[in-house]
Amino acid sequence: MAVIEIAGLHKTYRRLRGKPQKAVDGLDLIVGDGGVFGFLGPNGSGKTTTIRLLLGLVHADAGRMQLLGRPVPQGLPHSIRDVGALVETPLFFPTLSGRVNLQLLAEIAGLGKRRVDEVLELVGLADRGGDRVKSYSLGMKQRLGIAAALLKDPSLLVLDEPSNGLDPAGIREIRELIRSLGASGKTVFLSSHLLGEVQQVCDNVAILSRGRCVAAGATSTVLSSRDGGEFTVRLDDTAAGQAVLAAAGLTVSNVDGALRVGGATNAADITRMLAAQGLYLSELSPVQADLETVFLDLTSEPQ
Amino acid sequence: MNTFRNLCRSELHRLVARRLTRVLLAVYVVFIAVVMLIAFAQHSKDPNAGRAAAERAQRQQVLECMHIRNAPPGSGESPAPGESINCDNITVPVQDKRWGAVDTLDAVKGFLVFGALLGFLLGASAGGAEWAAGTLQALLFWEPRRIRVMAAKAIALAIVVTGLGVIGQACTIAATWLVTITRGTTEGYTTHAWQQILGAQGRGVVLLILAAITAFSVSSLTRHTTAALGAAFAYLVIAEPLLLFWKPRLLRYLFGPNVGALIDGKLKDSDTSIVISGGTATVALCLYTFGLLAIATALFARRDVT
Numbered sequence: 001m002a003v004i005e006i007a008g009l010h011k012t013y014r015r016l017r018g019k020p021q022k023a024v025d026g027l028d029l030i031v032g033d034g035g036v037f038g039f040l041g042p043n044g045s046g047k048t049t050t051i052r053l054l055l056g057l058v059h060a061d062a063g064r065m066q067l068l069g070r071p072v073p074q075g076l077p078h079s080i081r082d083v084g085a086l087v088e089t090p091l092f093f094p095t096l097s098g099r100v101n102l103q104l105l106a107e108i109a110g111l112g113k114r115r116v117d118e119v120l121e122l123v124g125l126a127d128r129g130g131d132r133v134k135s136y137s138l139g140m141k142q143r144l145g146i147a148a149a150l151l152k153d154p155s156l157l158v159l160d161e162p163s164n165g166l167d168p169a170g171i172r173e174i175r176e177l178i179r180s181l182g183a184s185g186k187t188v189f190l191s192s193h194l195l196g197e198v199q200q201v202c203d204n205v206a207i208l209s210r211g212r213c214v215a216a217g218a219t220s221t222v223l224s225s226r227d228g229g230e231f232t233v234r235l236d237d238t239a240a241g242q243a244v245l246a247a248a249g250l251t252v253s254n255v256d257g258a259l260r261v262g263g264a265t266n267a268a269d270i271t272r273m274l275a276a277q278g279l280y281l282s283e284l285s286p287v288q289a290d291l292e293t294v295f296l297d298l299t300s301e302p303q
Numbered sequence: 304m305n306t307f308r309n310l311c312r313s314e315l316h317r318l319v320a321r322r323l324t325r326v327l328l329a330v331y332v333v334f335i336a337v338v339m340l341i342a343f344a345q346h347s348k349d350p351n352a353g354r355a356a357a358e359r360a361q362r363q364q365v366l367e368c369m370h371i372r373n374a375p376p377g378s379g380e381s382p383a384p385g386e387s388i389n390c391d392n393i394t395v396p397v398q399d400k401r402w403g404a405v406d407t408l409d410a411v412k413g414f415l416v417f418g419a420l421l422g423f424l425l426g427a428s429a430g431g432a433e434w435a436a437g438t439l440q441a442l443l444f445w446e447p448r449r450i451r452v453m454a455a456k457a458i459a460l461a462i463v464v465t466g467l468g469v470i471g472q473a474c475t476i477a478a479t480w481l482v483t484i485t486r487g488t489t490e491g492y493t494t495h496a497w498q499q500i501l502g503a504q505g506r507g508v509v510l511l512i513l514a515a516i517t518a519f520s521v522s523s524l525t526r527h528t529t530a531a532l533g534a535a536f537a538y539l540v541i542a543e544p545l546l547l548f549w550k551p552r553l554l555r556y557l558f559g560p561n562v563g564a565l566i567d568g569k570l571k572d573s574d575t576s577i578v579i580s581g582g583t584a585t586v587a588l589c590l591y592t593f594g595l596l597a598i599a600t601a602l603f604a605r606r607d608v609t
Contacts, residue, residue: 058607091437
């Protein structure tokens with residue numbers, strides 16, 4: 001079952017001054033149940049606007065959205081009960097403590113104080129829960145925002161840049177938390193700029209550019225779609241190997257003592273060409289593009 | 304499960320937990336205490352205290368009069384040629400220095416105007432602070448039905464300011480009664496006087512609620528506390544006087560005169576002969592307040608929250 005379904009979504013911000021700004025331009029997206037879904041795109045690509053549209057904060061100009069099987073915005077009062085969200089910076093009353101801020105939210109859903117303590121413990125804020133939010137660091141506010149999103153024990157968690165302001169240890173903790181939430185059967189819809197983090201935790205990704213989805217699917221599939229038929233080749237006589245492969249019309253470069261070979265249709269061709277000249281391989285592996293490379297390739301393409 | 308009652312309860316706790324709410328209550332109580340301390344110092348339980356003060360003032364005025372009458376011609380203080388000065392008929396009216404029911408009624412009216420100003424500030428902040436901190440967005444992740452959100456906020460605000468108003472009026476009665484028994488007389492506290500005092504207090508609480516909800520509506524429209532305060536200032540200090548100057552008969556429809564009628568129970572304008580009763584003023588102010596709230600709610604339901 002799809003937890004998020006978006007079809008032909010459009011949103012243009014109209015300002016009193018300046019030109020209208022097209023934020024989402026015919027977006028189609030389907031997010032399946034369970035696991036961690038990475039939602040990527042450069043600044044201004046429409047990620048946060050899409051999240052705001054899904055959560056009913058802004059109104060769509062056109063298109064259709066469904067959240068947990070219910071249409072947005074009509075079915076939102078029902079589906080929101082099972083959705084936890086953190087959009088951009090977490091927003092709390094600065095003069096109230098973290099615990100009181102969470103209690104006020106918990107009260108709306110009739111949740112008890114025990115649940116508040118549980119989520120504070122989960123994000124590592126149990127000791128500072130009684131302090132005023134204005135005394136928190138950016139990372140602590142971010143943790144409190146994640147705690148607020150987890151408060152309802154939602155089946156869908158929407159996290160927009162949850163690692164903002166966190167130190168490396170904090171980023172790792174949040175990564176582990178997201179991974180465990182995804183593994184526990186919940187769906188985590190994760191928007192992030194930290195592509196390395198996304199690649200480590202996401203089962204599926206979608207990449208946005210200029211308000212449209214330019215790639216979507218399992219993370220491994222999206223990565224392999226940009227492999228480009230490159231291989232890493234290691235052998236004893238690197239110079240001889242480079243000459244043989246170049247003579248066969250392949251593009252060859254020497255990278256840190258290994259050959260980077262492009263243009264081959266398959267690995268067997270490389271093996272055969274080198275073996276025919278008495279050159280034997282110690283390594284032959286396909287070069288897999290990382291998410292950053294794929295992201296930059298896709299989002300810099302003219303559309 | 305989200306219920307409207309839960310939402311109202313959460314909003315109520317949010318308002319009570321806010322430091323500004325407690326600060327404004329403290330300011331109100333301190334203001335009452337300071338004013339009543341001054342009243343305590345300026346009044347006396349002795350019914351002849353006013354007479355003695357009047358006699359002292361009369362003696363002083365007679366001395367000054369004789370000094371002028373006897374001044375040598377050309378000294379600058381002497382009377383004009385041909386002018387006769389009579390120092391024998393100088394009288395000074397005797398003021399009753401005792402605190403009484405009339406003074407209490409005046410004090411109640413003064414305090415309720417101050418209370419309404421504080422209520423306006425609290426209402427403006429209740430809307431504006433949510434936009435400034437962005438907590439309204441976080442709230443919509445829990446309750447996306449915006450009309451419910453606005454209704455819950457308005458109800459919670461009305462309950463909180465009613466509580467503050469009742470506390471303020473109780474402090475007012477306690478303080479004025481204390482001054483009455485230590486520096487005044489209970490003679491004037493007839494049934495009619497109590498009706499006037501308690502009626503003014505009741506109208507004061509109504510005014511407090513209307514002021515707070517009006518301010519909340521304006522700050523929801525402007526999305527900023529100071530913008531709401533500025534708009535209110537501009538309207539009351541600039542727009543209304545200009546409107547009155549342009550068309551005096553608009554008086555019956557304007558906020559200020561209706562607030563005056565609500566406080567005093569009745570307003571009679573000598574220039575236009577327009578009379579606004581307390582009941583008419585209450586209905587008019589309720590219409591304006593809930594009209595503004597309806598506009599603010601409708602716009603909140605339509606506008607993007609970014």
